[in-house]
Amino acid sequence: GAVVSQHPSRVICKSGTSVKIECRSLDFQATTMFWYRQFPKQSLMLMATSNEGSKATYEQGVEKDKFLINHASLTLSTLTVTSAHPEDSSFYICSAIRQASNYGYTFGSGTRLTVV
Amino acid sequence: GEDVEQSLFLSVREGDSSVINCTYTDSSSTYLYWYKQEPGAGLQLLTYIFSNMDMKQDQRLTVLLNKKDKHLSLRIADTQTGDSAIYFCAERAGNTGKLIFGQGTTLQVKP
Numbered sequence: 001g002a003v004v005s006q007h008p009s010r011v012i013c014k015s016g017t018s019v020k021i022e023c024r025s026l027d028f029q030a031t032t033m034f035w036y037r038q039f040p041k042q043s044l045m046l047m048a049t050s051n052e053g054s055k056a057t058y059e060q061g062v063e064k065d066k067f068l069i070n071h072a073s074l075t076l077s078t079l080t081v082t083s084a085h086p087e088d089s090s091f092y093i094c095s096a097i098r099q100a101s102n103y104g105y106t107f108g109s110g111t112r113l114t115v116v
Numbered sequence: 117g118e119d120v121e122q123s124l125f126l127s128v129r130e131g132d133s134s135v136i137n138c139t140y141t142d143s144s145s146t147y148l149y150w151y152k153q154e155p156g157a158g159l160q161l162l163t164y165i166f167s168n169m170d171m172k173q174d175q176r177l178t179v180l181l182n183k184k185d186k187h188l189s190l191r192i193a194d195t196q197t198g199d200s201a202i203y204f205c206a207e208r209a210g211n212t213g214k215l216i217f218g219q220g221t222t223l224q225v226k227p
Contacts, residue, residue, distance in 0.1 A: 043217045
């Protein structure tokens with residue numbers, strides 16, 4: 001159990017366009033999901049915490065208008081990179097925690113975004 | 117604040133034991149985790165330990181926690197080439213529930 005599906009796994013887009021990444025918990029309800037960004041050979045940087053039915057909480061330095069997060073249901077959170085630029089190219093990973101769970105943050109398989 | 121530190125690289129021979137070390141700063145951490153990441157993939161939870169435990173063993177994996185020194189280690193027995201990956205230590209911040217990751221340790225297993 002505890003599977004998180006993230007789509008797409010890879011996307012190439014042109015500068016100035018927007019890209020939506022989906023994160024779904026397949027077999028459990030996730031009141032909280034997290035979005036991370038990972039640069040090559042670096043650690044995961046937490047971008048925001050997404051709570052179902054409320055606004056996301058962004059980490060310091062992360063542009064809210066640039067990275068739009070929506071968590072409309074207990075099984076789906078989306079990250080939209082708006083007006084993408086080459087510096088937004090990165091590996092984006094979501095994770096979800098099972099409702100009332102004390103352990104086991106489950107991670108999606110990640111999305112490789114390349115902006116050309 | 118919350119900070120997690122790991123050594124960046126470890127190289128071992130197949131069949132040897134690997135020990136990956138991690139230090140953290142948040143004394144209110146409730147859970148500590150080890151994740152494995154293979155190239156181009158997401159993170160796979162390997163094991164976790166609750167902050168009131170000293171040791172946890174799961175097949176080839178042994179986690180040791182020294183809460184006084186805020187030091188966590190992961191020992192992999194009989195390391196195989198398939199264990200080559202990046203290993204991340206993470207702490208669950210006590211007051212926010214956020215996961216804070218270390219920089220990751222690249223484990224290289226030589227045949």
